[in-house]
Amino acid sequence: MEIRNYKDLKVAETPHKINACKLYDKDPAQIMHLHLKAGESLKEHITPVDVAIYILEGTPTILVGEKKIVVKKDDIVESPRNIVHCIYNESDKDVRVLVMKLPRPTTKTIIV
Numbered sequence: 001m002e003i004r005n006y007k008d009l010k011v012a013e014t015p016h017k018i019n020a021c022k023l024y025d026k027d028p029a030q031i032m033h034l035h036l037k038a039g040e041s042l043k044e045h046i047t048p049v050d051v052a053i054y055i056l057e058g059t060p061t062i063l064v065g066e067k068k069i070v071v072k073k074d075d076i077v078e079s080p081r082n083i084v085h086c087i088y089n090e091s092d093k094d095v096r097v098l099v100m101k102l103p104r105p106t107t108k109t110i111i112v
Helices: none
Strands: 020-028 029-035 052-055 060-062 067-070 076-079 084-089 095-103
Touching: 029 084, 060 076, 084 095
Parallel strands: none
Antiparallel strands: 020 029, 029 095, 052 076, 052 095, 060 067, 060 084
């Protein structure tokens, strides 16, 4: 058994320049914990695998394709592979999400 807490992990280098920690990174999947402070966001990007975004805290705005909506704690948002998506924190409170890439990507994400 392996147990990890995002607070104990090193912040991962990402092109988004936000607080991101790899909780799980093996062949079947990759799970990232993202912490976005008020006003922070990812860069719009395209991932070569399906992505599921689970909201742990806050009310982020999620873009998938051309649809952009505000979601809340305990929502899960699915984004199919090869489509533009993004997470924005347009609120004045912190946002924390789990981003699950299924399966683990073997090619790079494209920043748009």
